Amino acid sequence: MIGILFKIIRYATLVFFLVFTGLCYADYDYIDINSPSMRKIPLAVPLFKSLSSNRTELRVSEDASAILIETLDFTGYFDILNRKAFLSDPQKDGITTQSINFQNWTVIGSELLITGGMLVKGDTVQMELRLFDTFKGSLVVGKRYNGGIIHQKQMIRRFCTEVIYHLTGNKGYFNSKIAFVSTSSKTKEIYICDFDGYGSKRFTYANSISFFPAWSSDGNWMAYTSYKNGKPDIYIQHITEDTVYHINEKGMNIAPAWAPNTDALAATLSFSGDQEIYLLTGKGKIIKKLTDNRGIDISPTWSPDGKKMAFVSDREGSPQIFIKDFRTSQINRLTFQGNYNTQPSWSPKGDKIAYTGRDGQLNICVIGVDGKDLIQLTHGSGNNESPTWSPDGSLIAFSSTREGPSRIYVMTAYGTDQRRLLVLPGEQTNPKWSPEVSN
């Protein structure tokens, strides 16, 4: 469904082009997403200007500016200024560089300004969106989008991706999805929602236990574990088409993780009588064994360059996280604090690993791949499990029982701004963030 929607947007409806030439790609000195003590930038977003002032246009204008604010606010990068303080009326004033009095914006403390112009014709809308640096009095990025009103959210998100790209040098995550497990329909099934928790849709209809979703690097495939044929097996299912591959070796076949930018995945198989991690093709054929050790070897996660793999093993007595370097075949233990460290998730930048540590309760921790700089990100708020990074590495989604039933939450990579992502009936667990796939 989601894919079809994107295709419609991609091929038919949405025509977008760069309108303003000569715009220089900003120095990425506005927002440093790697700084734990990041200052929020004051941003003004006046109501988008209705260019022909028909009634639908006014409504679309309101919706579109609200979606833009909500989308950008999700990042935690901005302090969105209250419109009551604004000194200019967007319906009367202009929305282009020449027609904006930037002093009106700097005087109220705004450092960035986003203006929009909406022109509705029938059921389509043309949007002009611009981001300004109010102190420099200059345009940072401007875009024009054309499309059906029903696709306004996609258009707004595209512009927000541009905004984030120009401010951080990173493409962000506004096109990403989050897969998770929910018991909304009684049994554990896999669902998919947008990065911000909206638009959740059920993905599996196995009516048994399905969990541990894993996205392929191109975002087109989901590998997961399900009991739909009576025992825990891996299924590799296309996101939009009906193709499914089934890994049904004897014993259990669980917890897959795709190798980056390759049609291959790692998963734990126990057909040999012992649980080992294997490398398999995207169609589920065994390529080779990646671990060789009696006992539990589970939960692989790849370094972004595919040269290393972190995983959980009880080879030294308690469950701990180890890193295998494929060039040297060396395996080194990463975690030493506590006696129960599981669910590793390698950061997109490659420098950190998030995991779940147990000290009475389960909590999310982050550790450098060199074993230094261990930080616990959740404290005294129920059990917190299954960390997964946003594609730009700025956020971590996880599940938590802080409000009773398990639900999905997000926080910054430093543990700040913890908030619930969505509310659905039943319990939600095992979030897995998709790559940022442009569409």
Place this chain on the structure above:
Amino acid sequence: MRKHDLKMLALLLVVPALVFTASCAGQFAYDPSVKTSLSEEEARLVAEGGEAMFVNEDIFFDFDSSALSQEAKHTLLRKDYWMKNNTGASVTIEGHCDERGTNEYNLALGERRAVVAKNYLVNLGINKSKIDTISYGEERPVDSGHDEAAWGKNRRAHFVIK
């Protein structure tokens, strides 16, 4: 006298064999304090208990452990006795965990619990083709409580007759 000698001889043969297979499996060190057969009295109880007793008696584990306790080993002797007297029966051993760990690891741990129980029975002489294993991790607790009483019941290997 002669009977006793025979018994000793049998033990002399059986014990090293057990130790050998156990060390191969890497799981069961020979422990002289663990009985290797049931008393007549207990054997009669198991026979009378029938299928119901067989499926209702779980074996239990410590947190994050798939090691068999003395009690678990003794319960497995009862399973062994029943299976040897019901050779037509095929069995699935389900491995389960309490809710406190993480899902993936519990799934792996549950399988180890089931496999350890299976291997113990195979070492006692049960045909391995008669026993299947499956792990449910923490997905199917018998007690949905959140205290040690519930967790202790949930860390189990459960027997199902196919």
